[in-house]
Amino acid sequence: MSSETGTSTQAPGSVDRSVLERVRSELRGNPLTLAGALIVTGLAAVAIVGPVLTPYDPTTQELANRLQSPSLAHPLGTDQLGRDVMTRLVYGARISLGIAIAVTAIRVVIGTTVGLVAGYAGGWVDEALMRLVDVQLAFPGLVLALVVAGILGPSLRNVMLALAVVGWATYARVVRGSVLSVKEREYVHAAKLVGTPPRRIARRHLLPNVINPVIVLATLNLGTVVLATAGLSFIGLGAQPPTPEWGTMLAGGRNYLRSAWWLVNAPGVAIVLTVLGFNLLGDGLRDLLDPRQQSRLEEV
Amino acid sequence: MTVASDPLLDVENLHTHFRTDEGTVRAVDGASFTVGEGEIVGIVGESGSGKSVTGRSIIGLESPGEIVEGSITFDGTELTDASPATRRRLRGTSISMVFQDPNTTLNPVFTVGEQIQESLKVHADPDRQRLLEYLGVPLFRSRSEWSGYRERAIELMEQVGIADPGDRIDDYPHEFSGGMRQRVMLAIALAAQPDLLIADEPTTALDTTTQAQILERLRELRETFGTAVLLITHDLGVVAETCDRVVVLYGGEVMEAGPTDRVLTEPSHPYTRGLLECLIEADDHGSRLSAIDGLVPDRFGSEPGCPFASRCDHAVDECRTVDPPVVDVGDDRRVACGELDRVRRRTESDDGETTVSGHASREGVVPRLLAFDGDGIDPDTDPHEHPVLELEGVSKTYDTTDSTLERLRSGRQLLRAVDGVDLAVEPGETVGIVGESGSGKSTIVRLLTGLEEPTDGEVRLDGTSVGSVDERTREQLADVGVVFQDARSSINPRLTVAEAIAEPLVEAGWDEDRRERRIEELLELVELAPEYAQRRPHQLSGGQLQRVAIARAIALEPRLLVLDEPVSGLDVSIRAKILNLLADMRDRLGLTTVVISHDLDVVTHLADRVLVTYLGRVVERGPAETLCDRPSHPYTKALYDAIPSVTGSETARALAGEIPSPVNRPGGCAFHTRCPMAEPECEAEDPAVTRVGEARSRCHFAESVAERSTTDSPDSESPDVPNSS
Numbered sequence A: 001m002s003s004e005t006g007t008s009t010q011a012p013g014s015v016d017r018s019v020l021e022r023v024r025s026e027l028r029g030n031p032l033t034l035a036g037a038l039i040v041t042g043l044a045a046v047a048i049v050g051p052v053l054t055p056y057d058p059t060t061q062e063l064a065n066r067l068q069s070p071s072l073a074h075p076l077g078t079d080q081l082g083r084d085v086m087t088r089l090v091y092g093a094r095i096s097l098g099i100a101i102a103v104t105a106i107r108v109v110i111g112t113t114v115g116l117v118a119g120y121a122g123g124w125v126d127e128a129l130m131r132l133v134d135v136q137l138a139f140p141g142l143v144l145a146l147v148v149a150g151i152l153g154p155s156l157r158n159v160m161l162a163l164a165v166v167g168w169a170t171y172a173r174v175v176r177g178s179v180l181s182v183k184e185r186e187y188v189h190a191a192k193l194v195g196t197p198p199r200r201i202a203r204r205h206l207l208p209n210v211i212n213p214v215i216v217l218a219t220l221n222l223g224t225v226v227l228a229t230a231g232l233s234f235i236g237l238g239a240q241p242p243t244p245e246w247g248t249m250l251a252g253g254r255n256y257l258r259s260a261w262w263l264v265n266a267p268g269v270a271i272v273l274t275v276l277g278f279n280l281l282g283d284g285l286r287d288l289l290d291p292r293q294q295s296r297l298e299e300v
Numbered sequence B: 001m002t003v004a005s006d007p008l009l010d011v012e013n014l015h016t017h018f019r020t021d022e023g024t025v026r027a028v029d030g031a032s033f034t035v036g037e038g039e040i041v042g043i044v045g046e047s048g049s050g051k052s053v054t055g056r057s058i059i060g061l062e063s064p065g066e067i068v069e070g071s072i073t074f075d076g077t078e079l080t081d082a083s084p085a086t087r088r089r090l091r092g093t094s095i096s097m098v099f100q101d102p103n104t105t106l107n108p109v110f111t112v113g114e115q116i117q118e119s120l121k122v123h124a125d126p127d128r129q130r131l132l133e134y135l136g137v138p139l140f141r142s143r144s145e146w147s148g149y150r151e152r153a154i155e156l157m158e159q160v161g162i163a164d165p166g167d168r169i170d171d172y173p174h175e176f177s178g179g180m181r182q183r184v185m186l187a188i189a190l191a192a193q194p195d196l197l198i199a200d201e202p203t204t205a206l207d208t209t210t211q212a213q214i215l216e217r218l219r220e221l222r223e224t225f226g227t228a229v230l231l232i233t234h235d236l237g238v239v240a241e242t243c244d245r246v247v248v249l250y251g252g253e254v255m256e257a258g259p260t261d262r263v264l265t266e267p268s269h270p271y272t273r274g275l276l277e278c279l280i281e282a283d284d285h286g287s288r289l290s291a292i293d294g295l296v297p298d299r300f301g302s303e304p305g306c307p308f309a310s311r312c313d314h315a316v317d318e319c320r321t322v323d324p325p326v327v328d329v330g331d332d333r334r335v336a337c338g339e340l341d342r343v344r345r346r347t348e349s350d351d352g353e354t355t356v357s358g359h360a361s362r363e364g365v366v367p368r369l370l371a372f373d374g375d376g377i378d379p380d381t382d383p384h385e386h387p388v389l390e391l392e393g394v395s396k397t398y399d400t401t402d403s404t405l406e407r408l409r410s411g412r413q414l415l416r417a418v419d420g421v422d423l424a425v426e427p428g429e430t431v432g433i434v435g436e437s438g439s440g441k442s443t444i445v446r447l448l449t450g451l452e453e454p455t456d457g458e459v460r461l462d463g464t465s466v467g468s469v470d471e472r473t474r475e476q477l478a479d480v481g482v483v484f485q486d487a488r489s490s491i492n493p494r495l496t497v498a499e500a501i502a503e504p505l506v507e508a509g510w511d512e513d514r515r516e517r518r519i520e521e522l523l524e525l526v527e528l529a530p531e532y533a534q535r536r537p538h539q540l541s542g543g544q545l546q547r548v549a550i551a552r553a554i555a556l557e558p559r560l561l562v563l564d565e566p567v568s569g570l571d572v573s574i575r576a577k578i579l580n581l582l583a584d585m586r587d588r589l590g591l592t593t594v595v596i597s598h599d600l601d602v603v604t605h606l607a608d609r610v611l612v613t614y615l616g617r618v619v620e621r622g623p624a625e626t627l628c629d630r631p632s633h634p635y636t637k638a639l640y641d642a643i644p645s646v647t648g649s650e651t652a653r654a655l656a657g658e659i660p661s662p663v664n665r666p667g668g669c670a671f672h673t674r675c676p677m678a679e680p681e682c683e684a685e686d687p688a689v690t691r692v693g694e695a696r697s698r699c700h701f702a703e704s705v706a707e708r709s710t711t712d713s714p715d716s717e718s719p720d721v722p723n724s725s
């Protein structure tokens, strides 16, 4: 079917409405996306305002109150040093989300730039950059991050760096792939023919048309980064006690599995929820941003 | 309905609707028609008329749409409430479908043989598939099971016209050309030995030469196996060539139905008339084409009334309030129009006028033609004035060797896309370049615009040699405006119309105010309302987008306008409008134009002078009329012969074979592998360029070809005499 039946009678300005419409119908039609969106917003809200609301400090020890089971004063109990688990969890959300966003942002920037350059320049530049990508993808990411973090020494900042340098390759691949197809579109040729410099072509014509899969990938990635950060912290390469990081909390609580179940379960559930939230949201975004989904309507 | 026995397929009052966020789209809205056994029925209409959805509804692929009303009876079985299993069984055994784009319907990871055999398998045992299908397991069975089907598959490939089927059966789809892939699709469809074949725009993506071959196959099928065909197409020429009966669809309703020759020669319904009038006739070179007003609406309302009323010249108030009656006008013809008598009277009185004005416009064109009638033989121009564009001995060779290893082992594999092309385009002239896909014409566009650099030879603009885009100066870039083939991909979907048109202006350093004024001017020039400036591409139709692309191309008032397939993929009525717009624009702005197309009609309509390319070389060049009336190269003649004609006076003659790969260009005359006139010497010796009248042809027998073409078509001498049929 040809696309001749464009929506020619729409009033100007209806673009935004139709985007909203689509978002609304996706949320309505797919409760999982809605769940993902709610989890992620909730998490973000907790991370931003949570610390203001809790009366406790995440690091002050109150040995008198150690290992108390959940109560009204301490909804999730206290840990072995008498700190409020709820408070630590809330501060932990801040750290986890902060790191996840920072790491993903670095990955996206590096990956997208490499992908754009490789795809658009072609030739040996492409060849060289893509071999670099291959090399990186050949190593299991977490193991590589482990090595990097190990070399740099244990700290949150190093975990961030380690995760950032091992994760951008996927973005580069995805972006390069899309660029290869978009750069043969005739509007790119048209732009070249009026003398548009490469940088402007990349910014104006390529980037906006290849960014959708990056957004989806980044959302899914936020979840994995949360998990990886927690993992590295758990084995002692990331956040160091007494930082209220979920992985560190897990590590600290594992000796009390039998006596104080809340110690490991609280951060555990938090991690699972976060990863789940980002994955559900990512899947929803994929449906929403998939060009095939969009054109389905136009085809009718 | 006068089909004597029960028809094979009977569609009654079919309604297929799509529910979208923005309301219900009534794609098919009360269509009724029949297909008899062994009959070829065409469904025609513009895009958006509901013709594809109708085909899909029959075979059960209407989702995400829904059949909300009506019945489809196939061979006595009601399909609309049949169980999925019944429908699937019918698809495997009695009804097959061929789609427009074989690239997306063939699975790239299986050989064509496997895919044909799969279809044979399903046909033999339609229920076997079920479990695998449910589990989503890809087709995979032991090879031994296939062997019985292999022979049958080879037979089928032969039937659909694939040369050396025994060798090609194990090739993958990407190793086939577009036309060949469509044949494979046809073979897959035929494997089921269907009683009914639904073909949805089966030839739209193909060259006219290949199209003629495929249509011939369809007719043969009917002769040999009595297969009924439902041919869905936008091309009235294809209908005229192939179909016994035609159903004209608009707004999901049947406007007119009847025997093809009657409907096409004496259309009754205003819509059918409109469609026919949009066509380019051989004798209206350079004249204005008529077009149907307005656009196909996005969706048709549920209110009663004639769906065509918003675009109909004859519409009266009643048309908008009462459903038009279906009138039986005899000869098995039905027309859905309440004002038939009035329409007939009015058009009869109009007809006289139309002919007169047609003549007038022809006359009006002559001066322009005369002015440049030198046609490159003795350019009668001021010696100080350079041609706007010159190509001198331009060649482009690509290295297609895959890997360094291969390069070392067997040397380079070179593909000569363009081979020694000379061309001079004088100011104000329009030159057309025509050829099948693979003939090198798109490479010529890339070379003259500077998207690629020639391997050999020189491209000159206004006498100055120019290199690739990166080397051209701002002025040189501004001198060339290009309109690309696919309007939808030639405008960045993220920009507004104004932003897209502004691009060349921004690069040329215009300030905001000036740009805004210019954009307004340009929109007016291409006949788009000013409010379109703020819209985005997805809100525009294909024709409107092409207007935007034209506005962008002429934004800087280029000296040279390059049109690369400017109207391919557009509906006839929009095509006519765009062609008129282009002609106007060129005449008003005095643009020098190069138009490239695979469609000889389009090229001869616009151009003063035409170049015909085959395998990267110009095989014939000359004034458009001369080439059209008296082609002196067998290839040019074959291209003309392959165009389906609506008057149906002659059937299109298919050119045998396919264009060879430019990697292995045949020796001697490159065309000898397909030339109907080839002699032994053609294979041995490369023909020199011969002058025949005003044309120049690269053929050993140019003279006699030209003579034959004159005697072949008696009416070509006097193109003003309408075809008698």
Ligand code: SF4
Pocket: B269, B270, B271, B306, B307, B308, B309, B310, B312, B313, B314, B315, B316, B319, B324, B336, B337, B338, B339, B340, B343
């Ligand atoms: S019914 Fe009226 S609007 Fe419809 S085609 Fe006939 S004259 Fe035109």
Ligand code: SF4
Pocket: B633, B634, B635, B669, B670, B671, B672, B673, B675, B676, B677, B678, B679, B682, B687, B698, B699, B700, B701, B702
């Ligand atoms: S030279 Fe021979 S093969 Fe070539 S076009 Fe002429 S007749 Fe045909």
